[in-house]
Amino acid sequence: xxxxxxxxxxxxxxxxxxxxxxxxxxxxxxxxxxxxxxxxxxxxxxxxxxxxxxxxxxxxxxxxxxxxxxxxxxxxxxxxxxxxxxxxxxxxxxxxxxxxxxxxxxxxxxxxxxxxxxxxxxxxxxxxxxxxxxxxxxxxxxxxxxxxxxxxxxxxxxxxxxxxxxxxxxxxxxxxxxxxxxxxxxxxxxxxxxxxxxxxxxxxxxxxxxxxxxxxxxxxxxxxxxxxxxxxxxxxxxxxxxxxxxxxxxxxxxxxxxxxxxxxxxxxxxxxxxxxxxxxxxxxxxxxxxxxxxxxxxxxxxxxxxxxxxxxxxx
Ligand SMILES: CC(C)(COP(=O)(O)OP(=O)(O)OC[C@H]1O[C@@H](n2cnc3c(N)ncnc32)[C@H](O)[C@@H]1OP(=O)(O)O)[C@@H](O)C(=O)NCCC(=O)NCCS
Numbered sequence: 122x123x124x125x126x127x128x129x130x131x132x133x134x135x136x137x138x139x140x141x142x143x144x145x146x147x148x149x150x151x152x153x154x155x156x157x158x159x160x161x162x163x164x165x166x167x168x169x170x171x172x173x174x175x176x177x178x179x180x181x182x183x184x185x186x187x188x189x190x191x192x193x194x195x196x197x198x199x200x201x202x203x204x205x206x207x208x209x210x211x212x213x214x215x216x217x218x219x220x221x222x223x224x225x226x227x228x229x230x231x232x233x234x235x236x237x238x239x240x241x242x243x244x245x246x247x248x249x250x251x252x253x254x255x256x257x258x259x260x261x262x263x264x265x266x267x268x269x270x271x272x273x274x275x276x277x278x279x280x281x282x283x284x285x286x287x288x289x290x291x292x293x294x295x296x297x298x299x300x301x302x303x304x305x306x307x308x309x310x311x312x313x314x315x316x317x318x319x320x321x322x323x324x325x326x327x328x329x330x331x332x333x334x335x336x337x338x339x340x341x342x343x344x345x346x347x348x349x350x351x352x353x354x355x356x357x358x359x360x361x362x363x364x365x366x367x368x369x370x371x372x373x374x375x376x377x378x379x380x381x382x383x384x385x386x387x388x389x390x391x392x393x394x395x396x397x398x399x400x401x402x403x404x405x406x407x408x409x410x411x412x413x414x415x416x417x418x419x420x421x422x423x424x425x426x427x428x429x430x431x432x433x434x435x436x
Contacts (some may be wrong), residue, residue, distance in 0.1 A: 124299035125246050125399060128190065128258065131183025131405040132287035133176045133343045134165035134391065141280070150277040155280045160367025164283030164392030165267040172206045174215045177264035180400075181216055185260070188290035192221045195290075196254030198228040199245045200262040201237030201396035203315065204269055205230060212264060223252035223434065225255045234312070235363050235424025236303070237396035238263035242291070242300050242420075249293050261318050262288040263396035270314045270325035282324065282367070283392030287400030297417065297435035300349035302342060305428045306334070311349035312376050312425040318370055331427075335365065336372045338429040341378065342421050346431040357433075358416035363423055364398040385411070403434075412436050 140163050141152035166385075167176075177200065178188055185191070198220075198342070213228035213397040219436035222228065227248075233240040239404040265284030273279045312331055314324040339362060347353060354360075360383050362370050367386055374381045385402050394401060399420050414436055421431040 122293040122295045123250060124294050124297035124433070125242065126297065126426045126434060127175065128292060129184045129186070129188025130151040130287060130289045130400060130407060131180045131187060132180035132266045132285065132401045132404040133183070134170040134285040135167040135176055135238045137166045137168040138163050139166055144280050147273055148279060150276045150280055158368070159281060160388050161280065161388065162389045165285055167266050168285050170271045173204055173264050173266040173286070173349060174206050176284065177212055177216060177262050178219050180264065180286040181220060181260060181262055181288040184290050184415040185220070188258070190258055190290055191288040192256045193223065194256050194259060195222055195226055195260050196256035197245055197248050198222060198260045199227060199241040200230045200264060201233065201241040202230055202264050203232045203234055203237070203395070204266045206266070212262070216260070216262065217347070223255060233428045233430070234426055235393070235395045235398065236422040236426070236428040236430045237364065237424070238399045239420060239422050239430035240303060242432060243303060247292070254319055257296065258290050258292045260288060260290055262286065263400045265397050266396040267324070267395055270322055270324055274289060275323070277328055278326055283394050283398045283403055285391055285394040287397050287404050289403065290401055294435060298350045298352060299433055301350065301432040302345045303430040306434065308427045311427060332366065332369065335369045335423045336376070336428050338423050339369070339421055340376045342429050342431040343419060346421070347432060349431060351422050355381070356417070357419045359412055359418040359419055360384045361399055361402045361406070363419045363421070364391065364402060366392045374379045407436065
């Protein structure tokens with residue numbers, strides 16, 4: 122019993138929708154530039170009374186409801202985020218309280234930036250596989266409030282990011298293939314945020330350098346997952362890439378000579394929601410009926426650190 126079965130997913134984005142036209146009234150940019158260079162059209166930002174926890178809570182409730190599980194069924198709660206409402210307690214502990222998990226259910230956050238959901242998923246899977254948790258399911262959340270660390274006077278970053286959350290309830294299965302690769306290049310300069318200084322707290326990024334990293338790392342990561350599983354891309358039903366830039370996914374599709382329809386895209390509506398982007402895409406695919414129970418998805422991400430990772434999931 123080593124593979125991951127997805128029992129239910131849910132997503133939530135905050136209420137304030139920011140369009141490219143809105144941004145072009147704030148900084149020197151245009152709808153055309155943003156669409157052509159990134160594929161992004163709208164993104165959602167936290168408004169009054171909204172935050173990381175409120176989005177994550179709504180997403181987690183939906184995921185648990187769709188999975189047909191209650192708090193007693195959750196053996197561990199892992200949240201991927203680097204923009205929790207508090208440095209401590211963690212987002213996972215806030216969810217633990219709000220969802221009424223048992224005291225013997227551990228809860229903690231992981232930070233692997235935009236690859237965070239995959240690190241959280243593999244961490245939860247390993248804990249489930251170790252067999253010492255009180256219950257057989259894990260709640261895995263990816264959630265960000267990136268607007269708090271976005272400099273809305275910097276056109277090179279503010280057009281890219283959005284807030285949002287998604288959650289997945291998983292259990293183990295022996296009825297599916299499994300493979301997972303995770304790694305980091307140990308770069309701390311190309312993409313960083315959240316420092317103590319006034320400007321240092323904002324996202325700073327060398328965009329073209331991140332782009333070069335992504336188009337190198339993502340195809341390698343997909344190849345590594347497939348090779349570990351002894352599979353080919355044709356045996357995978359969906360590839361769910363981190364939704365940072367439509368051109369990155371197009372490049373990966375060309376490089377792998379893959380059918381583009383296998384690679385879901387939704388950055389047009391949400392922008393880059395970091396750790397939430399992969400589970401938001403998963404949830405949409407399932408909700409729209411574009412993916413079916415029992416299919417196999419290969420999820421692949423990259424982000425600050427520079428982190429990367431990929432894993433197989435049975436839907
Ligand atoms: C950020 C990104 C969209 C920039 O696109 P690009 O094609 O690489 O563009 P460049 O940064 O080379 O900039 C090209 C020009 O557009 C300008 N520009 C940058 N942002 C702009 C904006 N929002 N509107 C209009 N012009 C902009 C630049 O100033 C530059 O002008 P110049 O040629 O006069 O110097 C792209 O590099 C990218 O997506 N990188 C990956 C980022 C990412 O995924 N980050 C998160 C990782 S998890």
